[in-house]
Amino acid sequence: MLSHFLNHLFNGMVLGLLLTVIALGFSLVLGVMEVVNFAHGVLFAVGAYLAFTLVKLVGFWWALLISPILVAILGMILESGLIKRIYSLNALYGLLLTFSIAMGLEGLIKLIWGPMGYSIPAPPFAAGFIDLGFMVYSKYRLMQGVLALLLILALWLFLEKTTYGAVIKAGTISTEMVMALGKNLPRLRTFVFGMGSFLAGIAGVLTAPMWGIRPGIGTEAMMPALVVVVVGGMGSLYGSIIAGQMVGIVTGLTVMFYPRLSDLMMYVLMLVVFLARPRGLMGTKSILEE
Amino acid sequence: MNSFGSRILRLGGHPITLTLFLFAILPLALPLIGGHISLATEILIMSIFGLAFNLLLGYTGLTSFGHAAYLGLGAYGFALCELYLTKRVWFVPILSGILLAGIIAFLVGFVISKKRGIYYSLLTLAIGQLFYFIAFRWNEVTGGETGLTGLVRPSFRIPGLFLLDLSNATLFYYFVLLTLLVTMAILRRIVNSPFGAVLQIIKQNETRARYLGYNTFWYKCACFTISGLFSGLAGVLYAMFTYCAFADYLYWVNSGDVVMMTLIGGGLTSFFGPLAGAAIFIVAKNFFSSVTQHWQIFMGIIFVIFILAFPEGFFGILRKQKLFRPKTTSG
Secondary structure (H helix, E strand, O other): OHHHHHHHHHHHHHHHHHHHHHHHHHHHHHHHHOOOOOOHHHHHHHHHHHHHHHHHHHOHHHHHHHHHHHHHHHHHHHHHHOHHHHOOOOHHHHHHHHHHHHHHHHHHHHHHHOOOOEOOOOOHHHOOEEEOOOOEEEHHHHHHHHHHHHHHHHHHHHHHHOHHHHHHHHHHHOHHHHHHOOOOHHHHHHHHHHHHHHHHHHHHHHHHHHHOEOOOHHHHHHHHHHHHHHHHOOOOHHHHHHHHHHHHHHHHHHHHHOHHHOOOHHHHHHHHHHHHOOOOOOOOOOHHHO | OOHHHHHHHHHOOOHHHHHHHHHHHHHHHHHHHOOOHHHHHHHHHHHHHHHHHHHHHHHHOOOOOOOHHHHHHHHHHHHHHHHHHOOOOOHHHHHHHHHHHHHHHHHHHHHHOOOOHHHHHHHHHHHHHHHHHHHHHOHHHHOHHHOEOOOOOOEEEEOOOEEEEOOOHHHHHHHHHHHHHHHHHHHHHHHOOHHHHHHHHHHHOHHHHHHOOOOHHHHHHHHHHHHHHHHHHHHHHHHHHHOOEOHHHHOHHHHHHHHHHHHHHOOOOOOOHHHHHHHHHHHHHHHHHHHOOOHHHHHHHHHHHHHHHOOOHHHHHHHHOOOOOOOOOOO
C-alpha cells in the first residue's frame, strides 16, 4: 500500500516537473510579449513527433538535443515572420494568430506523420524498473524527473545569474524601458520565443514515451500548463514550480484513488486557489490584468 | 467604388431587412450552387452563438475563451430534459437547455467578473475545460465519450389545425432563422439600452466606469449571464440540429472557433460581424474539408493571412470600401 502510494506520489511529482517546464516556456512568452501563445501546445507536439523520427536515426540522446533545437528554430521563424506583426494590436490578435498557427501546424503534423497516434517505447537503457530501496520505480520516469529538474535549474541560473537573463526579466516588467536602455528588443523577443519553443519541444520529447503521440497531443498538453500558470501566478518562476508540483501531485493521487476524476481535479484545484488568491500563489499585479 | 452595390446595400435600409432577405431566399439558392441546407442551418446557429459571444467581446471588451462550454451546456440541458423529463411539451427541453447554460454562466460570471484582460481569458478557458471534463467523464449522466443520442426535434401542433414537424430540414431552417431574428432583436435592444451603454463604457475604460458610480462587477456578471443564455440557446438548436449532445461541443478548440468567427466577421466594430464571420468560417471549413483531408493547414494559413491583413475583419473591409457603414460599437 505504502509503496503503491509513493509510486503515485512520485508519478505526480514527475508530471508536475514536466508541466512546469511546459508552463515556464508559455509564461516567458506571455510575460515578455504579452501574447497568449496557443501555438505552445503544438510546438510541444512537433517536438515529440520530430523526436519520434529522429530517435530511429540518431538515437535518444541526440534526438533529445536536436528536436528541441529544431522546434526553437521553427518558433523563431514564426515569431519573426508572423507573430511580431501583432504586438502593437490588442492582445486578442496574438491569441487568435497563434491559435491559427496551431491549427495549421496540427494539420501539417497530420500531413507528415498521418492522423493516427503512435505509442513510443522508452529508450532501452531506461526501460524497466529500478529499486530505490524504499520502492521500485520506473527508470524512465525517474530520468524524466531528473532531466526536467535539471532543465528548470538551468533556466533559473540563466534568468537569475546572467546579464541576458536579467534583460529578459526586465522585459517582463517593461518592454519600453528595456528598449530605452538600448537593448535590441526585436531580437530579445525572437530569442525569448525561441526559448519558449525550446522548452515546449524538449517537454514534448520527454513526455512522448509516457503519453504516446497523436496529432491532438498539443491541444491536450496546453491546458494543464495553463492551469499551472494561473495557479502559480503569472510571471513567477517559483510560483510555476510550486503550482506544477501541486497540480502534478493532485493529479497523481487522484489517479490512485479515483482515476475518473484525474483530469478534472487540476481545474478544481485551480478554482480553489483562485478563490483564495485571485492572482495565483505568487502572482503580483501586472500589466496583463489591464 | 461600386455605386450600384452600395445603392443596393443602402436600399436594404436596415441591415436586419437585408439579412432577413438573404437568409430567407438561401434555401432556394443553395441547391443551385451545390450546397446543402444543413450548411445554412449551421451558419445560422453559429451566428446566434457568435452574437451572444460578441456581447462580451465586442461590447464589453471581455475575451471569454471558454464559451463553447455554454453552447455545450445548452445542448446537454436540452438532451437531458428530453431523455429524463419530458419531450411532450416542446418548450420545456428548450428552456431547460437555455436555463442550464444561463445559471452556470451566472455562477461563473460571479466568480470571474472581478478580472479582466488576459487573466479573464485564461480563467474562462480553464473553467470551460472543467465543464468539458465533467461532460466527458460523467458517463452515468452525460453518456461520456459516446454522448447523448436519439434526441428528437420538437413538433408544434394545434390539433385539427396544423402540425409543424421540425425534423423536416427546411422547416427547421426557418425555425432557426426565426430564432436568430428574435435573438438579434433582443440583443440589439440590449446593446442600445442604457445597460448596453454602460457595457461599452466598461470596454473603453473600466476604472472610469467605476468612478462614474457604476458597479462594474454586476454589469460584467449580467453581461456574461446574458451571453451564456443565448449561447445556451445556440447549443439547444445545435443539439436539435445534430440530434445529439457530445462532450466535444464543450472542447476549448470550439471556443477558439467562435472567437475566430466573431473576429473575422468584424465583431469588434460591428453588431452584425458574427453573422458574416460564421458564414465565412463554416463555408471555408466545409469547402476545404470536402476538398482535402488536410483542411486544417489551409484554414490555418487563411486565418493567419486574414488576421495580419484585415485585423478589422470582414465589415472592416466593407467599410474601407465605403460599402457599408454600420454603427460602430467602439469609440
